[in-house]
Amino acid sequence: MHNTADHFQLDLNGISLSLYCAGPEQGKPAWLLHGFPECWYSWRQQVDPLVAAGYRVFMPEMRGYGRSEAPADVAAYDVLTLCADIRAAMDHFGHTQVAMVGHDWGAMVAWYLALLEPVRIKALITLSVPFAGRPRRPATEIMREASAGRFNYILYFQEPGRAEHELDADIDRTLRLLMYFEERNLLLQDKPADGRLFEDDMQVGALPDWCTEDDFAVYRHTFAQHGLRGALNWYRNFERNWHVTEPLQGQTIKPPTLFLIGDHDPVGKLEAYTLKKMPEWVGDLQQHVLKDCGHWIQNEQAEQVNQYLLEFLDSHFPGC
Template sequence: METTRTVAVNGIELFLREQGEGPLVLLCHGWPELSYSWRHQITALAEAGFRVVAPDMRGFGRSSAPQPIEAYSIFDLVGDMVALVAELKETRAAIIGHDWGAPVAWHAALFRPDLFTAVAGLSVPPPWRGRGRPLETLRKGGVTNFYWQYFQAPGVAESELERDVALTMRGILGGGFSDPVRSLFIPEGGGFLGEVAPDRSLPDWLSEAELALFVEAYKASDFRGGLNWYRNIDRNWDLTAPWHGAQIRQPSLFIAGSKDPVISDAMSGKQVAGIERVLPNIQQKLIIDGAGHWIQQERPNEVNAALIAFLKKVL
């Protein structure tokens, strides 16, 4: 049975969902999500013979949300997972991440291969450090309205997203990043959400009760912590200079939906196509036909089967 608790690690507190016994598996969620996003995986992986721990990540849900923007660098985020493994009195773990949790998982494997002996990423391919800072590169290329850029100024996106949290979560989770009423490029004078109807129906994988849990959590926590992850994008590029061109050599797995716009843009598409140059020991690259961005919630059976087969092979 799943249990919950809060632990002190790396100078903050993390709220955890836990279940099972066996080799440790950490599940790192993305934005704007929670440990609850792994509700379909926690029991399935535990029943398959693993000790599963899913935190609300730094800045989200019931975990600490430090005030400084600089407290959300990739070093801080990976540091939380390293400290969590120690707090759990383990010496090795598999780490799995979705959306923003995927870069945490990939970098954890990159920075600490002694600790994270297997890694899986959902929806976001592994890092391939480009020639320049990502936001700076966008500006130099004439792009000024990508949603990453809209999220930079403190308070702007918060104001839009917190105006009606129920509508925000219905639009983002219910529509996904491929929602036709919202683009990843912000229209002039517009916002990220586009026009979301308060009575828009939810996809069949998300119930009203499940959405309500996300809504209540974000009403309590607000959006600042998660948005601060985006405000470290260029800083993370600077910090990871020592790993330029490095490979992740542990056994790895990548899963994404064929309709996920995160893997369909030119840059990410190229990264997915050439994923082996970063992941020379990749066991499977699974693109689930017809699935969108919230892959582990949308298609839990296929995701669970792939994760369990991978973990049983490599742990």
């Protein structure tokens, strides 16, 4: 798949956006939005089944990642700007009806795209990150109160330069720890607020069976040019996101939606309240919890994810 995907470099919304696609030119468009710290290639196990079902798959390298531009200004990464990238790319290809799929941060962009584009998005599939409307306060305010002076990785990411100094020092080790570290949960560490994300004694271990060394090389290459600065800037917009989304306050998700999450995904604990409230905000919702599955759901349980995805699309946005 890596060698057969077409590549486009698009000038839109003030940046150069890198995008890969595969499948028949007349196939119905399915957009796959990756999260942190991943890349377009995170969807490698979904491409062939979607193409076989008659879809043309579009996988952008999101703003700040890979060959896409990574503006220096933190404010260039608010959620409406990220949505505008994808809206402009859909316009470029003339898409009037699409299936939208997102994982992790890509899921958050997908949720807001569904609010902004309830007609164009015919089917919405989100993985790992739930939605229950615009919060009453910026999420970082809530996190500071909840963490009560203890370490919180999102709060740690807030100060420009601090996390980059640690994470960019050895990108290979960083990616392996963030994505494949199994002995400790990096998202739920109990330590002082002024700590670092990684401890010196953390060992990376072997890659999981769903990620070969060749696969990992694509992830590594994604961050070779920009490091993780652009990706971290997404986290630095929680307060700005809250302000710019005020016009969307109270709006619910209209497109039919499939939500998938792993039973071992730490986001399930972090977002337990959001998961509980989600049915009130998503009018047509199907959701499934995948067993023996962590956060990297579309790779850890690719076969099951693909089955759910294709069955849902066949019902709500059937292939050609």
